[in-house]
Amino acid sequence: MSDKEMLYEGKAKILYKGPKPNTIIQYFKDDATAFNNVKKGTIAGKGIINNKITELVMIRLAQLGIPTHFLERMSDREQLCHEVEIIPLEVIARNTVAGSMAKTFGIEEGLRLRRPIIEFSLKDDDLGDPLIPENHILALEICDQEELIEMMDMTAKINDFLRGIFAGIGLELIDFKLEFGRLSDGDEGHFLVLADEFSPDNCRLWDFETGEKMDKDRFRRDLGGEVEAYQEVARRLGISLEVEDEE
Ligand code: TMP
Ligand code: ASP
Numbered sequence: 001m002s003d004k005e006m007l008y009e010g011k012a013k014i015l016y017k018g019p020k021p022n023t024i025i026q027y028f029k030d031d032a033t034a035f036n037n038v039k040k041g042t043i044a045g046k047g048i049i050n051n052k053i054t055e056l057v058m059i060r061l062a063q064l065g066i067p068t069h070f071l072e073r074m075s076d077r078e079q080l081c082h083e084v085e086i087i088p089l090e091v092i093a094r095n096t097v098a099g100s101m102a103k104t105f106g107i108e109e110g111l112r113l114r115r116p117i118i119e120f121s122l123k124d125d126d127l128g129d130p131l132i133p134e135n136h137i138l139a140l141e142i143c144d145q146e147e148l149i150e151m152m153d154m155t156a157k158i159n160d161f162l163r164g165i166f167a168g169i170g171l172e173l174i175d176f177k178l179e180f181g182r183l184s185d186g187d188e189g190h191f192l193v194l195a196d197e198f199s200p201d202n203c204r205l206w207d208f209e210t211g212e213k214m215d216k217d218r219f220r221r222d223l224g225g226e227v228e229a230y231q232e233v234a235r236r237l238g239i240s241l242e243v244e245d246e247e
Contacts, residue, residue: 011037012050012201022083022184025074026051032201034220036125043219045241048076049230050199052239055079057162057198064161066154067193069181076244084181084195087143090121090129091151093159094175098204099217100131101175118155123179150192151180158194166205169236171214176203200230 004016007024011033016025028047033040051073058070069081094101097111120137121129138145155178166173181195196202200215207214214233218226234241 012047013197018080018083023071024081024083026079026081026197028054028077028079028197032216032219032226034216036128039220041219043226043230045227046201046230048243049234049239049241050197050201051077051079052241053199053234053237054197056237056239058194060165061158061161061194064157066158067183067191069183069193069195081195082183082193084183084193085190086123086179086181086195087147087151087192088123089132089137089142089151089179090123091155091178091180092119092121092175093117093155093178094119095159095163096172096174096206098174104131116156116159118152118159147180147192151178154180154192154194162198165237167208170208171205171233171236172208174204174206178202200233205233 004025006014006016008015012029012031014027014029016027018024028051030042030044030046031040032043032046055070055073058068062068062070069084071080071082073079094117095113097107097113098109101107102109120132120134122132122142123129134148137143137148143151158178159173162176163173176198178194178198179196180192182190183193184190203215204217205214206212212229213223214229216226218224218229231241
């Protein structure tokens, strides 16, 4: 990795300059954090699993007509992506009450919502990623109305599709977080694409039969078995975890 120019180190990934102009490499680490970096640890092999799950999800979503930043997986822990300008919002979809929604409204986790919710948080660790209403987003010019509608439309479509995919392997998609970016389109301007990752780090998956949590809540809540849970999600998705090129 040492010959690559590092652009940014996040909590779970490192971004390097890509081999071609306007490309980046996402390197998936085993590091895990929760509660905005208050809790830190590692989940062995998580980077490899999340790289491969993200690859599968991005490819399927592209087939569905969702534009994404993903180009190709390069190795166990790296994927090549278009460089985008990330919109500093976390776009969250919820199908069943859990996590912060349960806490905020004093509702027990597990209540299935009559219809999915799409909400936004401002991507700012120092502020604890606060929930942000749509009128604040527009008034603060974090994105424009067209982008806001597009993000909501894409997220709703992604939710419908992924709920089906996970239901097919016995997992209930409770909620998830997405990030979008602006991809420059020559002198034509830019358009929105799905960026970042989709993995058990940023979604909740509960086993339909046992109710077991199969996502990062195992780490957040000290439940144990996080490696096995991530591996099981990959296995059910038909992903091979045989190491290809670990240094
Ligand atoms: P929450 O219930 O804690 O608000 O989380 C909702 C979903 O978003 C859940 O699937 C976990 C994911 N998430 C992230 O990916 N990153 C974050 O920083 C937070 C707070 C949640
Ligand atoms: N992603 C956030 C963190 O790393 C919060 C979380 O996933 O729980 O702290």
